Amino acid sequence: MGDGRVGGGANRPAWLQQYELVGKIGEGTYGLVFLARLKPSHPHAAAGVGRRGPPIAIKKFKQSKEGDGVSPTAIREIMLLREINHENVVKLVNVHINHADMSLYLAFDYAEHDLYEIIRHHREKLTHPINIYTVKSLLWQLLNGLNYLHSNWIIHRDLKPSNILVMGEGEEHGIIKIADFGLARIYQAPLKPLSDNGVVVTIWYRAPELLLGAKHYTSAVDMWAVGCIFAELLTLKPLFQGVEAKATPNPFQLDQLDKIFKVLGHPTIEKWPTLANLPCWQNDQQHIQGHKYENPGLHNIVHLPQKSPAFDLLSKMLEYDPRKRITAAQALEHEYFRMDPLPGRNALLPSQAGEKIVQYPVRPVDTTTDFEGTTSLQPTQPPSGNAPPGSQSVVPRPIPRQMQQPMVNMSRMTGANMAAFNAASQAGMAGLNPGNIPMQRGAGAQSHPHQLRRKADQGMGMQNPGYPNQQKRRF
Amino acid sequence: MAANFWASSHCKQLLDQEDVDKVPQADSDRGITPEEFRLVKIHMSFHIWRLAQQVKVRQRVIATAVTYFRRVYTRKSMTEYDPRLVAPTCLYLASKVEESTVQARLLVFYIKKMCASDEKYRFEIKDILEMEMKLLEALDYYLVVYHPYRPLLQGIVNDTYKMDLILIHPPYMIALACIYIASVLKDKDTTLWFEELRVDMNIVKNISMEILDFYDTYKIDHQRGLPEDKIAPVMNKLPAKA
Numbered sequence: 001m002g003d004g005r006v007g008g009g010a011n012r013p014a015w016l017q018q019y020e021l022v023g024k025i026g027e028g029t030y031g032l033v034f035l036a037r038l039k040p041s042h043p044h045a046a047a048g049v050g051r052r053g054p055p056i057a058i059k060k061f062k063q064s065k066e067g068d069g070v071s072p073t074a075i076r077e078i079m080l081l082r083e084i085n086h087e088n089v090v091k092l093v094n095v096h097i098n099h100a101d102m103s104l105y106l107a108f109d110y111a112e113h114d115l116y117e118i119i120r121h122h123r124e125k126l127t128h129p130i131n132i133y134t135v136k137s138l139l140w141q142l143l144n145g146l147n148y149l150h151s152n153w154i155i156h157r158d159l160k161p162s163n164i165l166v167m168g169e170g171e172e173h174g175i176i177k178i179a180d181f182g183l184a185r186i187y188q189a190p191l192k193p194l195s196d197n198g199v200v201v202t203i204w205y206r207a208p209e210l211l212l213g214a215k216h217y218t219s220a221v222d223m224w225a226v227g228c229i230f231a232e233l234l235t236l237k238p239l240f241q242g243v244e245a246k247a248t249p250n251p252f253q254l255d256q257l258d259k260i261f262k263v264l265g266h267p268t269i270e271k272w273p274t275l276a277n278l279p280c281w282q283n284d285q286q287h288i289q290g291h292k293y294e295n296p297g298l299h300n301i302v303h304l305p306q307k308s309p310a311f312d313l314l315s316k317m318l319e320y321d322p323r324k325r326i327t328a329a330q331a332l333e334h335e336y337f338r339m340d341p342l343p344g345r346n347a348l349l350p351s352q353a354g355e356k357i358v359q360y361p362v363r364p365v366d367t368t369t370d371f372e373g374t375t376s377l378q379p380t381q382p383p384s385g386n387a388p389p390g391s392q393s394v395v396p397r398p399i400p401r402q403m404q405q406p407m408v409n410m411s412r413m414t415g416a417n418m419a420a421f422n423a424a425s426q427a428g429m430a431g432l433n434p435g436n437i438p439m440q441r442g443a444g445a446q447s448h449p450h451q452l453r454r455k456a457d458q459g460m461g462m463q464n465p466g467y468p469n470q471q472k473r474r475f
Numbered sequence: 476m477a478a479n480f481w482a483s484s485h486c487k488q489l490l491d492q493e494d495v496d497k498v499p500q501a502d503s504d505r506g507i508t509p510e511e512f513r514l515v516k517i518h519m520s521f522h523i524w525r526l527a528q529q530v531k532v533r534q535r536v537i538a539t540a541v542t543y544f545r546r547v548y549t550r551k552s553m554t555e556y557d558p559r560l561v562a563p564t565c566l567y568l569a570s571k572v573e574e575s576t577v578q579a580r581l582l583v584f585y586i587k588k589m590c591a592s593d594e595k596y597r598f599e600i601k602d603i604l605e606m607e608m609k610l611l612e613a614l615d616y617y618l619v620v621y622h623p624y625r626p627l628l629q630g631i632v633n634d635t636y637k638m639d640l641i642l643i644h645p646p647y648m649i650a651l652a653c654i655y656i657a658s659v660l661k662d663k664d665t666t667l668w669f670e671e672l673r674v675d676m677n678i679v680k681n682i683s684m685e686i687l688d689f690y691d692t693y694k695i696d697h698q699r700g701l702p703e704d705k706i707a708p709v710m711n712k713l714p715a716k717a
Contacts, residue, residue: 069579069604070611075571078611079618083484095616097608104608152479185574186619 015096023367031062055110073182080181088145090179111177112168113360115161123236135233137347141176147328150219158183159225160205174346203244209322213251213279220322227317234302252280261293272321309336484617495639499552511709517637519562521700529585530577539620540569541636547613559596564606572618579603623650652682
């Protein structure tokens with residue numbers, strides 16, 4: 001893989017020369033994410049469009065704190081992604097090291113969209129739900145990737161919409177890629193109880209056994225998160241928006257549990273026998289055991305008939321007892337995926353012939369930041385709007401690990417119009433662009449080659465034996 | 476991968492004995508023979524083991540560390556990559572990969588304590604952190620390692636890490652060889668059991684012979700490792716740290 005030798009002037013490592021930097025697309029506690037293109041001269045550049053090389057997302061891990069070395073997050077990502085290979089898992093194409101400043105770079109195939117942005121676009125701009133075919137295809141592919149991970153004894157542990165990437169136009173248009181393996185683990189033979197890793201899974205997608213302090217947990221925690229994501233795809237709103245109680249070493253999260261119980265009803269020892277052994281259930285008699293929750297109403301929230309296969313699948317994902325919760329392999333076999341419309345390889349195709357294609361916005365790119373993370377030029381701006389330059393970093397973030405993954409989760413600014421939707425919760429919004437500086441993206445990105453490619457692409461799904469039988473009209 | 480050795484990077488990277496024994500050019504230029512190359516690897520495996528006892532990590536972490544160490548020298552020379560620094564750094568990296576991180580400063584502390592008499596073994600935190608990155612590169616970022624462990628037979632299995640077997644054979648074959656040795660030593664007839672496994676008994680017996688040869692040749696004291704007069708001249712052939 002990468003070659004860390006220093007070449008050229010200014011201590012630039014030689015590997016850097018193979019990329020053309022487009023700009024910064026994300027920032028988080030781990031470091032920065034850049035969009036780059038392989039230079040046309042590069043041997044792998046053939047996959048690019050026209051004469052431009054293929055887009056690559058480069059995740060730069062910050063120089064480690066004194067004495068810590070390479071961060072465990074980076075180690076986990078490298079270790080797992082170097083072993084796995086699946087259409088629905090993000091592809092690590094290279095690792096680079098810059099010995100001069102001890103920084104580490106992971107290069108991934110670039111994905112233009114993610115579920116967080118797709119859901120947001122429907123909620124705020126289109127105000128109509130995501131079509132059924134798209135929801136089903138996204139869910140099927142997510143389960144397909146997850147089934148691969150779980151059958152290889154990997155728990156992702158941080159599934160949420162912003163970690164589920166969707167490929168933009170090109171050969172893999174509309175294909176899901178599960179990303180961010182910074183919390184993922186092999187669980188076949190852990191040397192320590194998994195709970196020693198501290199809090200996992202962003203709170204809204206966290207399974208009840210984790211909220212109640214389970215020491216040992218399984219791949220079922222990922223399936224709970226998939227259930228939450230499924231509901232969010234249907235309603236465009238996070239299903240359980242609890243407020244995280246921070247700064248306690250205790251995993252117990254009363255508000256989040258409260259939100260869950262209000263929708264799903266009270267868990268009982270009869271339905272979930274091991275509940276009695278969970279530390280927080282035992283210790284917190286008055287709050288959770290004493291409170292009475294009535295009228296579970298999941299079907300009302302997701303607007304699904306209680307007898308429908310979609311509702312049946314969703315409620316099996318949101319089963320309280322992790323041992324009874326549906327597995328990814330079982331879910332893929334569910335009736336929901338055998339009925340019309342069948343899921344397809346390109347989830348972003350229109351659901352019916354003649355229907356308008358939804359154009360999802362492309363990722364904003366900050367072209368003023370270089371690989372060192374230093375802002376080269378800050379165009380002068382009239383201090384207009386609600387977001388003066390530099391304000392994007394002060395957004396309060398109640399959600400942990402919000403900014404910890406590649407290609408997405410860039411530090412978005414909180415727009416003033418976000419009050420309607422729990423603005424404080426999912427990081428900031430309005431992109432990286434302080435003060436709406438006009439941004440340049442690559443060069444003429446959306447031109448004809450894509451359109452042609454899309455047509456050529458339509459036959460491909462038929463050949464993929466992994467998909468359920470396709471309807472002709474999809475391809 | 477984690478469930479499937481056959482699909483893993485470990486499986487794809489298995490080597491032939493000749494490739495493992497090959498002394499890197501820079502080292503043979505310094506007069507290091509294949510036998511001496513092997514001695515250094517045994518010696519440094521002990522070093523990792525002893526250091527690991529101090530910082531109290533589990534067996535699997537040690538096994539992963541030794542595997543990294545041995546893998547590095549199928550690609551890099553000891554002249555360029557000082558084994559006295561590579562060894563503790565392998566332990567450091569393995570501890571992260573196996574989710575039981577040992578702090579670099581703790582390693583540095585125990586190395587100083589253990590090797591008080593020999594300045595060449597002593598390094599600073601900064602050295603370990605720099606080497607960690609070089610190791611990642613030298614390992615080509617392949618970090619998942621499988622081991623032939625099950626709780627039984629730990630003693631013999633541990634000894635196989637004083638050899639390069641883990642680079643050459645799949646872990647299950649090494650494990651079978653260990654079972655074979657144990658059964659012979661205990662005078663148990665296992666012919667039938669092995670027949671039912673339908674594995675190539677020639678390979679199992681060859682690995683077993685290698686392990687027994689190793690015991691005969693080196694007669695290693697498990698507490699102290701290689702005798703000083705045997706290893707010291709070899710270590711002196713390697714360049715002192717810059």
